[in-house]
Amino acid sequence: MRRLLVASLLVLCAGLPGVSRAAGKPKILFMPGVADPFYFTMEKGIKAKAAEIGADLTVAEYPKSWGPDAQVPILQAAIAAGKYDLLLIAPTSTDALKAPLKGIYDKGVEIITVDTFIGDGDYSKPSDYNFPLSYIGSDNELGGKQMAQQLAKLVGGKGKVFVEATNPDASSVQGRVKGFKAGAAESGLQLVGVEWCQDVQQKAQEQTLAALQKDKDIVGIFGTNVFSAQGSYQAVVNAGLTGAVKIASWDATKELIGALKKGQVDLVLAQKPAEMGSLAVDWGVKYLKDKKGVKVPKKVIPGFEFFTKANVDDPKMQQFIYQ
Amino acid sequence: MSPWAAAPAGATTDPSGGFLSWRVGRAVARNWAACFLLAMLVVFSFTGRNFLSFVNFQNVVHLQTLPLLLAAAETFVIITGGIDLSIGFVAGLASVTAAKLMQLLLSAGLQGGGVIALGTAGALLLSLLPGLVNGLVITRFKVPPFIATLGMWGIANGVALKLCQGFPVADLPGALPRIGNGYLLYLLPGRFVSFLDRPVDFPEARIREVWRIIPFSLPFVLLVLGSLAFLLRRGRFGRHTYAIGGSMDAAIRAGIDVDGHLVRIYVLASALAGLAGVFNVFQTGIGNYTTFSSMYELFAVAAVVIGGASLSGGKGRILGSAVGVLVLAFLENGLAISGVQPFYRYILVGVLLVVAVVIDKLFPDLF
Numbered sequence: 165m166r167r168l169l170v171a172s173l174l175v176l177c178a179g180l181p182g183v184s185r186a187a188g189k190p191k192i193l194f195m196p197g198v199a200d201p202f203y204f205t206m207e208k209g210i211k212a213k214a215a216e217i218g219a220d221l222t223v224a225e226y227p228k229s230w231g232p233d234a235q236v237p238i239l240q241a242a243i244a245a246g247k248y249d250l251l252l253i254a255p256t257s258t259d260a261l262k263a264p265l266k267g268i269y270d271k272g273v274e275i276i277t278v279d280t281f282i283g284d285g286d287y288s289k290p291s292d293y294n295f296p297l298s299y300i301g302s303d304n305e306l307g308g309k310q311m312a313q314q315l316a317k318l319v320g321g322k323g324k325v326f327v328e329a330t331n332p333d334a335s336s337v338q339g340r341v342k343g344f345k346a347g348a349a350e351s352g353l354q355l356v357g358v359e360w361c362q363d364v365q366q367k368a369q370e371q372t373l374a375a376l377q378k379d380k381d382i383v384g385i386f387g388t389n390v391f392s393a394q395g396s397y398q399a400v401v402n403a404g405l406t407g408a409v410k411i412a413s414w415d416a417t418k419e420l421i422g423a424l425k426k427g428q429v430d431l432v433l434a435q436k437p438a439e440m441g442s443l444a445v446d447w448g449v450k451y452l453k454d455k456k457g458v459k460v461p462k463k464v465i466p467g468f469e470f471f472t473k474a475n476v477d478d479p480k481m482q483q484f485i486y487q
Numbered sequence: 488m489s490p491w492a493a494a495p496a497g498a499t500t501d502p503s504g505g506f507l508s509w510r511v512g513r514a515v516a517r518n519w520a521a522c523f524l525l526a527m528l529v530v531f532s533f534t535g536r537n538f539l540s541f542v543n544f545q546n547v548v549h550l551q552t553l554p555l556l557l558a559a560a561e562t563f564v565i566i567t568g569g570i571d572l573s574i575g576f577v578a579g580l581a582s583v584t585a586a587k588l589m590q591l592l593l594s595a596g597l598q599g600g601g602v603i604a605l606g607t608a609g610a611l612l613l614s615l616l617p618g619l620v621n622g623l624v625i626t627r628f629k630v631p632p633f634i635a636t637l638g639m640w641g642i643a644n645g646v647a648l649k650l651c652q653g654f655p656v657a658d659l660p661g662a663l664p665r666i667g668n669g670y671l672l673y674l675l676p677g678r679f680v681s682f683l684d685r686p687v688d689f690p691e692a693r694i695r696e697v698w699r700i701i702p703f704s705l706p707f708v709l710l711v712l713g714s715l716a717f718l719l720r721r722g723r724f725g726r727h728t729y730a731i732g733g734s735m736d737a738a739i740r741a742g743i744d745v746d747g748h749l750v751r752i753y754v755l756a757s758a759l760a761g762l763a764g765v766f767n768v769f770q771t772g773i774g775n776y777t778t779f780s781s782m783y784e785l786f787a788v789a790a791v792v793i794g795g796a797s798l799s800g801g802k803g804r805i806l807g808s809a810v811g812v813l814v815l816a817f818l819e820n821g822l823a824i825s826g827v828q829p830f831y832r833y834i835l836v837g838v839l840l841v842v843a844v845v846i847d848k849l850f851p852d853l854f
Contacts (some may be wrong), residue, residue, distance in 0.1 A: 226653075228779040229778075365775060370816070373820075377543045378535065394771070401772075418657050419657035
């Protein structure tokens with residue numbers, strides 16, 4: 165009797181996790197970076213794909229502010245509350261998320277970083293952060309560079325430009341600013357300043373107005389995310405300079421597209437958050453089903469689309485608006 | 488409660504008998520924030536190209552409308568010895584509600600002015616509610632204001648995010664930002680003078696040369712702040728506010744309806760926050776939820792303290808708080824125009840705040 169009990173316990177212990185994993189749907193946890201339209205749109209992409217291929221999706225609480233101090237406790241609590249096979253996460257720090265993610269990975273959860281990455285985002289070389297399956301997100305530096313080139317075309321290839329950025333500690337934002345700097349220099353634009361609004365539109369407005377005051381002949385402004393782009397175009401409206409100062413904005417929210425139609429914004433770069441999310445689910449689940457056979461690319465870059473006044477009503481472009 | 492703050496502000500006597508130098512010194516210390524503001528304006532005029540300009544000052548004040556209203560709200564609460572942490576998110580909630588209401592009315596087929604008026608009125612009405620809850624929780628259940636309003640801080644934000652799903656609320660009447668960013672006078676020397684709106688034959692090519700004088704926001708904010716200052720300085724409402732902050736017990740013994748008054752104070756604060764949020768819709772043309780990194784409420788508290796109020800209650804002035812808002816705004820604006828790196832500015836704003844409280848502690852009886 166006792167032997168039977170021990171034996172059945174052993175079977176239970178050894179068998180249960182394996183059985184539930186093999187037979188059940190793959191369990192996915194999505195850990196967004198911060199509560200904003202970009203990640204809400206990504207969640208839609210993830211949800212749709214998960215429903216399509218029959219994966220069991222949990223969305224962790226949206227952190228209220230950007231940063232590991234807000235994100236890590238939510239992540240730990242979510243991981244402790246359920247058993248997951250795959251974690252899709254937008255790490256809010258290139259360094260501070262390395263250790264928590266390694267801990268989760270060591271418990272047997274596969275990880276894909278979406279939109280942002282840990283380390284330098286290159287998981288193909290030996291390092292202490294190469295354990296994620298893949299980084300699926302934008303090449304922000306390339307986007308920043310293309311933005312500068314497009315803006316240069318709009319302003320005639322010369323003049324002063326200004327960058328209204330958001331958080332100085334996010335890999336994505338750093339990349340955009342870096343790329344824009346390089347692109348501006350190559351295209352003959354003179355960069356007169358970079359400001360950080362920390363996702364506060366009111367701050368972005370104040371900072372842009374100060375910049376417009378300091379350099380009265382600014383011809384173009386690059387807003388690096390929703391809040392900075394909205395704040396900077398509104399500052400131009402406040403200053404009565406609509407049309408005289410061209411606004412290039414990152415992220416295609418409905419509001420920014422509306423502003424583009426009204427001529428308040430001149431250039432909108434659309435990332436593909438829904439596609440990022442969808443690709444992450446797709447690759448992750450493929451890998452879980454056949455760990456030996458499937459080789460996941462270490463970097464997947466969905467690319468960008470540029471909205472201008474000329475193509476904003478094009479039916480093919482509408483799918484790239486975040487909603 | 489601080490013992491020296493038991494009397495209403497302005498009732499202190501001059502202990503030294505009125506030497507001229509002492510009087511000047513006292514006047515400076517009493518109004519150190521205003522003096523600091525003036526000194527700052529002078530310094531930045533030298534260090535910052537284009538800082539000293541009518542257009543810049545006008546822009547700064549125009550953009551400070553929301554912080555000015557929030558600081559006024561916080562002034563009333565802080566004078567009673569309380570604090571209201573929810574005003575930033577109540578402003579965001581009002582902004583989103585006004586925008587959502589306008590969207591609904593538009594989709595119901597209404598047009599123009601009615602949509603704006605109803606949306607505005609609805610959001611203002613709703614913004615009384617958080618204050619009422621705050622006030623009742625604080626007075627009926629004796630929950631400290633810090634905790635009660637921290638609760639509302641989360642609730643207001645959650646409701647706002649739920650309403651707008653984390654997206655700014657767009658597609659509102661185009662007249663909104665034209666009103667919110669309109670000016671009384673448009674002037675292009677030698678070409679045109681136009682009241683209330685840009686002339687029809689506006690020369691787009693010379694857009695940078697047009698003078699725009701007195702934004703609508705200025706008379707609006709002066710009217711609101713003026714009425715509030717009047718409410719606080721004259722009559723019973725103000726006297727009771729100072730009395731409660733000076734000493735709650737004394738106020739109760741004097742027969743003041745302390746609980747009722749506190750509820751009215753929190754409702755007033757929340758209504759002003761609502762007004763700030765609705766103004767934000769006019770200024771930006773969209774409904775904006777307040778992001779967590781905004782910290783509007785904390786900067787409002789900072790402005791009120793810089794303006795000479797004490798967190799232990801009993802003193803504070805609307806004008807002082809307005810000066811506090813402008814000190815923070817011009818510090819940021821002046822440093823930016825002078826080309827100081829962003830991160831140094833955070834440090835300087837922090838230092839300034841500590842200095843304000845140190846002055847308050849060193850010269851308590853000067854105010």
